[in-house]
Amino acid sequence: MARLCDPILCSGCTACASVCPYDCISMNSDNEGFRRPVIDTARCVECGLCSKACPVLNTPSTTHLPLAYAAKSKDEAVRSVSTSGGVFTLLAEHILAQGGVVFGAAYDADFKVEHRMVESPEALSALRGAKYAQSDLGDCFRQVKEQLSQGKKVLFSGTPCQVAGLQAFLDKPEPDLLLVDLVCHGAPSPAVWAQYVNWRSEQIADGHRPVSVNVRSKDSGWSTYSMDIRWPYGRNYLATNQEDPFLRAYTGVLCLRPSCHRCSAKGLNRCADFTLGDYWGVGEQMPAMHDNRGTSIVLVHSDKAKALWDELSPAMTVRQADARRCMEHNPSALQSAKYDAENRNSFMHRYAGEDFAALVDELLPKPAQNNSFTSRLKRFLKI
């Protein structure tokens, strides 16, 4: 029978909608802008496939401890436009070079975030770089299955809940599929992101649409990254993560999906082949690997991933790390974001009608003491 998980725990992964043989589940936006499954009960035949495919109802259990590395791509041009050390691009280029396809998150023409498939190195740049809004997966899971059935190699990259959803939808190991997930603080509301882009565009560019957006610009350094938005006629906005109100609302957990406060996809054990993240704290733990231009933390979970890692390592500067220790400054890898109901509700009810920056200042007064990115993040995690 059609039984979906508790809406508070639902990550919107689309596994249930993708698996339904009668297409009776649609993914509709809720009043916070998050996509959620809605069943057309009149057409449902109660076959139960959607319940079996839900990764929240059937949490995958793995107990291995992954291998861990600090890594930086030797291609400085790629690293400068990547969020961390540029490892995603190396993995993706490897799959494309074998005639495969890569799925990841890109901006559409209106800077909404969507998952898409790319087939060429030129198209890969759209997937590069973190986007801080939950991506619309569309029918990517079915496209992945179709590409695999054609004998193609496929890399799917996404948040841990998206990767867990794809794995649950496919329901069996696929030798030609490489699953790459992320250390994940959480997924901000697409509606809040759209409101921020509109508000900022009104403020700086008379409402013109931006020509580029980078939520993780390294212009002010990797560890104090910036929001960088550009509009036509040379109008630019650049503000660090301590100043920009969207980045503050994101790290200050005002606009995350409810499931991000109770995430079942985090931890050291994942169904992904690789987990990628920022190696926060690398300067303290491995000073030689820190140049403030981006160092990745890489968890290698499977034999398939280890073989590929050994093959690709010459293109990177790599040091072995300890899987637990390397997450000491990155609690998002293991723990869900704290749920501050009062602040979150206030923000989600008011952001659309009020000045974005003034609201964030009211709800998240700037603390005077240690205000490094890691220390601020720790204040909003359950630790």
Ligand SMILES: Cc1cc2nc3c(=O)[nH]c(=O)nc-3n(C[C@H](O)[C@H](O)[C@H](O)COP(=O)(O)OP(=O)(O)OC[C@H]3O[C@@H](n4cnc5c(N)ncnc54)[C@H](O)[C@@H]3O)c2cc1C
């Ligand atoms: C929403 C979000 C939260 C994150 N939180 C943390 C964190 O708390 N700590 C940490 O160490 N690292 C976090 N990361 C991961 C980190 O920012 C980098 O994305 C990761 O290290 C890969 O960097 P890279 O240099 O290898 O490649 P990049 O080229 O930067 O790769 C980016 C990859 O992320 C995917 N991606 C981008 N945006 C999204 C999105 N909205 N949804 C799904 N997939 C997306 C792209 O498809 C691409 O595969 C987060 C990433 C995202 C997207």
Ligand code: SF4
């Ligand atoms: S029970 Fe079967 S038919 Fe009904 S929504 Fe789920 S998958 Fe579709």
Ligand code: SF4
């Ligand atoms: S399968 Fe994914 S989208 Fe569907 S109910 Fe479960 S978590 Fe939500």
Ligand code: SF4
């Ligand atoms: S915190 Fe968990 S539920 Fe939220 S986007 Fe990340 S993996 Fe998904």
